[in-house]
Amino acid sequence: MTRAGSLPLVERFGRLSAELTAAERENLKLLLSMAAGGLLVGHARHLSEDLRREALETAQRSLPKLHDGKRPAFTTGIVFRGRAPFFSDADIAAMDEESRANRYRAARFHDHYVSSGAPLAREMALSSDINDFLSDRVGPVLPTYKANYLYYDAPGLGIDPHVDKDEFALNVLTMLEHLPENRNSELILYPPDQEPVHVQLAHGETLVFFADSVTHQRTRTVAGESVRLVSFGYHPI
Ligand SMILES: [Fe+2]
Structure with a gap:
């Protein structure tokens, strides 16, 4: 996966979120949260550093996108x-x-x-x-x-x-x-x-x-x- 490849995926998570029920959105949030958390504590070491960094960035950038534009000017949170x-x-x-x-x-x-x-x-x-x-x-x-x-x-x-x-x-x-x-x-x-x-x-x-x-x-x-x-x-x- 390339850096350029992750950005459309982040946007697609955002669009997908708009179609989900609140319960489904919470479920997706949990999955992304566990992915980000796991990568931050060093899981998936068998994968390349580039791939882990890309996956972490995708999860981190997608989380604010799940909230229907209600996270204005999100930088640090x-x-x-x-x-x-x-x-x-x-x-x-x-x-x-x-x-x-x-x-x-x-x-x-x-x-x-x-x-x-x-x-x-x-x-x-x-x-x-x-x-x-x-x-x-x-x-x-x-x-x-x-x-x-x-x-x-x-x-x-x-x-x-x-x-x-x-x-x-x-x-x-x-x-x-x-x-x-x-x-x-x-x-x-x-x-x-x-x-x-x-x-x-x-x-x-x-x-x-x-x-x-x-x-x-x-x-x-x-x-x-x-x-x-x-x-x-x-x-x-
Ligand atoms: Fe907390």
Whole structure:
């Protein structure tokens, strides 16, 4: 396969997506996501490097195309990074407290722990301030009512390269705690045609990104390391 050959295939995935049901589109997204993730972690080494690079680029470039033109100006998939104006210090402190209090409820999901639907987080996810902020940047969105506390607080926790389910199409991800100062685990985004983007969020810092379109991972924690995040899902309409 040549570089020139992959571009029509990317466009064809986009056109195919328009004909699919939502369930079929999720299925195709999963296949492309698993292909990108597998290639990023070094699978298919029996194939030539050119072919693997071409297949990875095809999967990475096709993922944003599955969304019916609703991923405008897609480059890195990052919409915003910084101290978000829609969270006050008190909001961050309250979510931090609720996250700690809900740790015992968290269920293991692959290689990290998730606590869903805590009352304060759910209420925050419906904030009109967040909605307005997102709508100004990416057009109208709807909250998916999904609000998760995430915990990577034992050695070896993380998540391999993947894209998120539809419920977290647009993911508002905020760091509540990452200890100790000397960090090992990091979030890495793999946008098409670019170097990986390494993200170490500070306490209270937010990343808004198209998690259903850009492949991303959290690298593994080491002994003594603990990461707590809160994640809200939104959907462009
Ligand atoms: Fe994710």
